[in-house]
Amino acid sequence: MRRKLVVLIWIILVTAFCSQIAWGEQQETEGKKRERAAKKKQKTGTAKPKEKKKQTAKKQTRSETRTPSTVTHKTATAMxxxxxxxxxxxxxxxxxxxxxxxxxxxxxxxxxxxxxxxxxxxxxxxxxxxxxxxxxxxxxxxxxxxxxxxxxxxxxxxxxxxxxxxxxxxxxxxxxxxxxxxxxxxxxxxxxxxGDRKPEISAVKESIKESPPLVETARIEAVAEKIQAKAKVKPGKIRRIVVDPGHGGHDPGAIGAGGTKEKDVVLQIGLKLAHKLKEELGIDAVLTRSTDEFIELQERTAIANKVGADLFVSVHANASLNRSANGIETYYLNLAKTEKAAQLAAKENGTSLEKVSLLQAVLFDLMANYKLNDSAHLAEEVQKAVSSKVNGQYSVKNLGVKQGPFYVLVGATMPSILVETAFLSNEREEGRLKDPRYQDITADGILAGIKAYIAGLK
Incomplete structure (x- = not known):
C-alpha cells in the first residue's frame, strides 16, 4: 500500500514537471511569436504611413483636378x-x-x-x-x-x-x-x-503704294498725285471717300433662308455707290474690296487712313433671330447703348458678346482720334436719305441711328459709319437685297446722305 502511494506521488511529480516544461516551451514559443509579430508590426507600421501619404497625395491630386484655378495652371504648364x-x-x-x-x-x-x-x-x-x-x-x-x-x-x-x-x-x-x-x-x-511726326508727301505716297493689292494700282497713283496738291484744297472739302463692302472671301457674313450671302449683296451696293460718288459728285472713291476677297477688319480703316480719306462708309446687311425683324439702320462707333446693338456688333465683329464687352472697356482710348460728332452727323444724314429713297419704292421701316463697338470702325481718323441696308433674315427683305433695283436705290440713298452731309459743312 505504501509502495503504491510512493509510485502515485512520483507519477504526479513527473507529470507536473513535464507540464512545467511544456508550459515554458509554450511561453517561449508565444513570446517568440509576439516578438516576431511586434517586429512585423513595426515594419508594417512604418510602411502604412507611407501608404497613407501616397493615398493622401492621390486624393489631393484628384481634388486639385477638380479645382478650376489648378486646372488652368496645369493646362498652362502643359502648354x-x-x-x-x-x-x-x-x-x-x-x-x-x-x-x-x-x-x-x-x-x-x-x-x-x-x-x-x-x-x-x-x-x-x-x-x-x-x-x-x-x-x-x-x-x-x-x-x-x-x-x-x-x-x-x-x-x-x-x-x-x-x-x-x-x-x-x-x-x-x-x-x-x-x-x-x-x-x-x-x-x-x-x-x-x-506721336509727333512731320507728315511728308513722299512718306505718305510710299505708304499708299504699300496698300493691299485689292486697291487698284492706277487708282493709288491717282490718289498720290492728288495728295501732292493737298495744300491747294480748302479745309473741310470732301475729296476722297472709302467705301467698304463688308465681309468677303471665306467670310460670307449673314446668310438668308434662301441662301443669299451678305458678302455678295453688299459688294454690289458698294460698287454702285463708288461709281455714283465718282460720276455724280466728282469725288474719288476707293473700295476696300472690288471682288470676293477677304480683308481683315483692321485693314479696312487702315486703307482709309493710308489714302487720306475724308469719310469711311461700311456697307452691310442685317440679321436677327426674329425673322420678322426688318428695316434700315445706321451705326457709328461708340459704346453699345442696348443689348441688341451689342449683339449686332458681335455678329459683324465675328466674335462673342464677352469680347464686345472687353472692347467697350478700352473703347474710349481707341476713340482718341475718332470724329464722334461728325460721325453722328453723317450717320443721321445717310439714315434719313436712305430710308426716304427706299420708301419711295418699297415700304421699309426706319430704325434710326444707333451706336455700337464695331471693329471695322476702330482706328478711323475720319467720320465713319456702318449702314445696315436691310435684314437678310427677313424673307421679304432677302428678296429685295438680291434685286439690282433695290441695290441701286440703296446706293442712291447713301449718296444723297453723303451729299447732304457735305452741304452742311462750313
Whole structure:
C-alpha cells in the first residue's frame, strides 16, 4: 500500500514537471511569436504611413483636378512643356497712317500676353521701346522682323524669348500715347502708337503704294498725285471717300433662308455707290474690296487712313433671330447703348458678346482720334436719305441711328459709319437685297446722305 502511494506521488511529480516544461516551451514559443509579430508590426507600421501619404497625395491630386484655378495652371504648364499645344504666331504686319502707326500680330488661337513700355537708355543707339510677351506661344515659319522707319516706329523685332514665350519689341522714334487691344477670328494683338511726326508727301505716297493689292494700282497713283496738291484744297472739302463692302472671301457674313450671302449683296451696293460718288459728285472713291476677297477688319480703316480719306462708309446687311425683324439702320462707333446693338456688333465683329464687352472697356482710348460728332452727323444724314429713297419704292421701316463697338470702325481718323441696308433674315427683305433695283436705290440713298452731309459743312 505504501509502495503504491510512493509510485502515485512520483507519477504526479513527473507529470507536473513535464507540464512545467511544456508550459515554458509554450511561453517561449508565444513570446517568440509576439516578438516576431511586434517586429512585423513595426515594419508594417512604418510602411502604412507611407501608404497613407501616397493615398493622401492621390486624393489631393484628384481634388486639385477638380479645382478650376489648378486646372488652368496645369493646362498652362502643359502648354509650356508641349510645343504642339502652343499658339503659333503666324504673321506680323504694320500700317503707317498719318496720325498713328499700327502693328498687328496674328496667332492661330487666343493666347495670354502682357506688355510694357521701356524708357530710353543713356546710349543714343538705344531708343525707347514697347514690348509684348505672348505666353504659351512659338514663332511660325516665315515670321521675321519688320523694318518700318515711318517716323513713329523704327523696327518691330520678334524672337523666341523663352521656349514658351514669344517677345515682340517695338523700337520707337516718337511716342505720345499707345493702345493695345485684340481682334478675333483670327486672334490678333493690335498695337497703335501715336506721336509727333512731320507728315511728308513722299512718306505718305510710299505708304499708299504699300496698300493691299485689292486697291487698284492706277487708282493709288491717282490718289498720290492728288495728295501732292493737298495744300491747294480748302479745309473741310470732301475729296476722297472709302467705301467698304463688308465681309468677303471665306467670310460670307449673314446668310438668308434662301441662301443669299451678305458678302455678295453688299459688294454690289458698294460698287454702285463708288461709281455714283465718282460720276455724280466728282469725288474719288476707293473700295476696300472690288471682288470676293477677304480683308481683315483692321485693314479696312487702315486703307482709309493710308489714302487720306475724308469719310469711311461700311456697307452691310442685317440679321436677327426674329425673322420678322426688318428695316434700315445706321451705326457709328461708340459704346453699345442696348443689348441688341451689342449683339449686332458681335455678329459683324465675328466674335462673342464677352469680347464686345472687353472692347467697350478700352473703347474710349481707341476713340482718341475718332470724329464722334461728325460721325453722328453723317450717320443721321445717310439714315434719313436712305430710308426716304427706299420708301419711295418699297415700304421699309426706319430704325434710326444707333451706336455700337464695331471693329471695322476702330482706328478711323475720319467720320465713319456702318449702314445696315436691310435684314437678310427677313424673307421679304432677302428678296429685295438680291434685286439690282433695290441695290441701286440703296446706293442712291447713301449718296444723297453723303451729299447732304457735305452741304452742311462750313
Amino acid at each position: 509650356a512643356v508641349e510645343p504642339a499645344s502652343r499658339a503659333i504666331v503666324k504673321e506680323m504686319r504694320h500700317w503707317s497712317n498719318p496720325d498713328y502707326s499700327r502693328l498687328a500680330v496674328t496667332l492661330d488661337r487666343e493666347a495670354g500676353f502682357e506688355y510694357h513700355k521701356l524708357p530710353p537708355k543713356n546710349e543714343p543707339s538705344v531708343p525707347p521701346r514697347l514690348y509684348l510677351d505672348i505666353n504659351g506661344a512659338r514663332i511660325g515659319p516665315g515670321v521675321k522682323d519688320l523694318a518700318i522707319g515711318d517716323g513713329l516706329l523704327k523696327t518691330a523685332r520678334i524672337a523666341q524669348y523663352r521656349p514658351d514665350v514669344v517677345r515682340v519689341v517695338l523700337d520707337l522714334d516718337s511716342i505720345k500715347d499707345y493702345n493695345v487691344f485684340t481682334f478675333s477670328d483670327p486672334f490678333r494683338i493690335m498695337v497703335d502708337v501715336k
